[in-house]
Amino acid sequence: MYAAKNGHDGLTFATGLDDQARARLTMLEELRTGLSRGELVLHYQPKVLVGAALEVCGVEALVRWQHPVRGLIYPDDFLYTAESADLMRHVTAAVLDLACRQIRSWHDEGLPISVAVNLSVSNLRDPEFPAQVASLLERYDLPPSALELEVTESVLMTDADHALALLGQLRGMGIKLAVDDYGTGYSSLTYLQVLPVDDLKLDRAFVSRCTTDPRSAAIVQSTVQLAHSLGMRIIAEGVEDDATLAMLHEYGCDIAQGYGIARPQDAATTTRWLRSHQIATLAA
Numbered sequence: 001m002y003a004a005k006n007g008h009d010g011l012t013f014a015t016g017l018d019d020q021a022r023a024r025l026t027m028l029e030e031l032r033t034g035l036s037r038g039e040l041v042l043h044y045q046p047k048v049l050v051g052a053a054l055e056v057c058g059v060e061a062l063v064r065w066q067h068p069v070r071g072l073i074y075p076d077d078f079l080y081t082a083e084s085a086d087l088m089r090h091v092t093a094a095v096l097d098l099a100c101r102q103i104r105s106w107h108d109e110g111l112p113i114s115v116a117v118n119l120s121v122s123n124l125r126d127p128e129f130p131a132q133v134a135s136l137l138e139r140y141d142l143p144p145s146a147l148e149l150e151v152t153e154s155v156l157m158t159d160a161d162h163a164l165a166l167l168g169q170l171r172g173m174g175i176k177l178a179v180d181d182y183g184t185g186y187s188s189l190t191y192l193q194v195l196p197v198d199d200l201k202l203d204r205a206f207v208s209r210c211t212t213d214p215r216s217a218a219i220v221q222s223t224v225q226l227a228h229s230l231g232m233r234i235i236a237e238g239v240e241d242d243a244t245l246a247m248l249h250e251y252g253c254d255i256a257q258g259y260g261i262a263r264p265q266d267a268a269t270t271t272r273w274l275r276s277h278q279i280a281t282l283a284a
C-alpha cells in the first residue's frame with residue numbers, strides 16, 4: 001500500500017480513513033435495510049403551557065433507530081450520515097407517517113394532542129414535500145393543526161428563498177411552523193421580518209443558564225418580547241428545573257419543554273403521561 005512508504009504513522013492514518021469510510025458505508029446499508037424493515041421509532045417529549053396548571057399543548061416527535069445489534073441509536077449519531085447520502089427524504093417520510101399514525105390513534109383515544117416533527121434541509125428543497133404532507137393528513141384524516149413542523153435556523157439559512165416559499169405553502173395549508181434552536185445559527189433579524197412561523201423555540205443554551213447567568217436571562221427576556229411583538233409564541237427548550245420554569249413564567253414565556261417537565265419517552269409511556277395531565281384544547 002502506498003501509505004506504507006511513509007512509515008508506520010502514514011499507514012495508521014490511511015487505515016483509519018478506510019475504517020471510517022467503511023463504517024459509513026455499513027451504516028448507510030443498514031439504514032436502508034432498517035428503513036424498509038421499519039426500524040425507526042419515535043419518542044415523544046411533551047410541551048406545556050407555562051403557568052400554574054402545566055397544561056400540555058403538544059408533543060415533539062424525536063426519531064431513534066432501533067438497530068437489531070447496536071440497540072437504540074440517537075439522531076445525532078445517524079442523521080448526518082443519512083443527510084449526506086440523500087436518505088433524509090426517506091427518514092422524514094417514515095417519521096411523518098409514524099407521527100400521523102400516532103396522532104390518529106391518540107385522537108381516537110380521546111387525547112386531542114398535536115405533534116411536532118423536525119424537518120431537514122432536503123425537505124425544504126423538495127417541491128413535492130407539501131403535497132406529500134397533504135396526502136398524509138388526508139390518509140389519516142387529520143386536521144392540519146394537529147401537525148407542527150420544526151426547522152432549525154441553519155436549515156433556513158442554507159437556501160433561504162426556497163425555504164421561505166415552501167414554508168409559506170405549508171403554512172397556507174394550516175400547518176403550524178416553528179423555528180428550532182433559535183439563537184444558535186448565524187441568522188439575523190432580517191428573516192424574522194418575513195418568516196411565516198407561529199413559534200420560536202429558544203435554544204437550551206440560553207434557557208439552561210438563565211437562572212445563573214444575567215446575560216442569558218436578558219437574552220431570554222428580550223427574545224420573549226421580540227417573539228410576542230412579532231405575533232409569535234415562544235417555546236423554551238431544555239428546561240431542567242423548577243427555578244428555570246419560574247423565571248420563564250416571570251418573563252411571560254408561553255411554552256416550556258425539557259427534562260425537568262418530561263423526558264422523551266416511547267409512545268406507550270407518553271400515552272400514560274398524557275392521560276394523567278390536562279391537555280390544552282387544540283387551537284384551530
Ligand code: C2E
Nearest residue numbers: 062063074075076095118119120238239240258259260264
Ligand atoms: P431538537 O429538535 O432541538 O430536539 C431537542 C433535543 O434535546 C432532543 O435530543 C431532546 O431529547 C433533547 N432535550 C430535551 N429536553 C432536554 C433537556 O432538558 N436537557 C437536555 N440536555 N436535552 C434535552 P435528541 O432526541 O437526541 O435529538 C437531537 C436532534 O436531532 C433534535 O434536536 C433534532 O434537531 C434532530 N432530530 C430528532 N428527530 C428528528 C427527526 O425526526 N427528523 C430530523 N430531521 N431531525 C431530528
Ligand code: MG
Nearest residue numbers: 060118150180
Ligand atoms: Mg426540534
Ligand code: MG
Nearest residue numbers: 180181201237
Ligand atoms: Mg431544538
Ligand code: MG
Nearest residue numbers: 152180181203
Ligand atoms: Mg437541536
